Amino acid sequence: xxxxxxxxxxxSCAVAAKLGDxxxxxxxxxxxxxxxxxxxxxxxxxxxxxxxxxGKARAKVNPAGDWTKTRFPEAVAMTAGIMAACGSALDDxxxxxxxxxxxxxxxxxxxxWGCFLNGxxxxxxxxxxxxxxxxxxxAGTGGGTVRMIxxxxxxxxxxxxxxxxxxxxxxxxxxxFQNTQYPEIQHYQNFVTRMLxxxxxxxxxxxxxxxxxxxxxxxxxxxSAGKLNQRDRAILKGLADLSVxxxxxLGEGHVSTKIDDDGLADLRAKTVYEIxxxxxxxx
Numbered sequence: 244x245x246x247x248x249x250x251x252x253x254x255s256c257a258v259a260a261k262l263g264d265x266x267x268x269x270x271x272x273x274x275x276x277x278x279x280x281x282x283x284x285x286x287x288x289x290x291x292x293x294x295x296x297x298g299k300a301r302a303k304v305n306p307a308g309d310w311t312k313t314r315f316p317e318a319v320a321m322t323a324g325i326m327a328a329c330g331s332a333l334d335d336x337x338x339x340x341x342x343x344x345x346x347x348x349x350x351x352x353x354x355x356w357g358c359f360l361n362g363x364x365x366x367x368x369x370x371x372x373x374x375x376x377x378x379x380x381x382a383g384t385g386g387g388t389v390r391m392i393x394x395x396x397x398x399x400x401x402x403x404x405x406x407x408x409x410x411x412x413x414x415x416x417x418x419x420f421q422n423t424q425y426p427e428i429q430h431y432q433n434f435v436t437r438m439l440x441x442x443x444x445x446x447x448x449x450x451x452x453x454x455x456x457x458x459x460x461x462x463x464x465x466x467s468a469g470k471l472n473q474r475d476r477a478i479l480k481g482l483a484d485l486s487v488x489x490x491x492x493l494g495e496g497h498v499s500t501k502i503d504d505d506g507l508a509d510l511r512a513k514t515v516y517e518i519x520x521x522x523x524x525x526x
Contacts, residue, residue, distance in 0.1 A: 250320035269327035347385030381455025383411035
């Protein structure tokens, strides 16, 4: 199952149009009111939240980027998408996706670098009885997620492993939080294998996987769409072989001089194909 709502934003809508039928609205299983309640529960800066919901930017509370009234409903919808994907994976033990962004740079206090609220951490915190491993394969590391998990003292239950091509939002690694940055392109797939080995050792009840594509567009000139598709195939096959329930974030990615809207949508469609192929392998 791939979860999508039009409030996810323009880039996710473009991918949805490419995919066509077979998408499900996360609000059918996780209503907007529940997603907003979870966001407000785990984001503690009322000044920031009030400014974000009103759409009235203030320099002191807006380090995240362009500020409009759509940002809060986008974050609510994408958080609902993450929760729907996680819930589906836990229900049937398979791999489910959402066209949500993980929003991994934001933390419980403020947004950062285009991430206004942290959906992936919010969902991990809401699933309070579930042992979780987050695999963050976006270009930048998920420092905001780590800050939130540490703040709520959940590091023993929720662990995160990053494989990034950028130094952005890096954090000091601990046993529960590890990041590998700027791997040589010829060794990139070896680190994918290493992440799978970490999952096998941890044996979590759920993996939340962020398959970012902006690594090819911003941070590593040697990264290509072909290499990212190879990465997606390897990580999804590995998780299917381990029979671990998995929720996949498919929203990370930005157009640039190296990839346009159509190219981005095509790459995401290939990832959805790999998800469906991995699910068939589980049956």
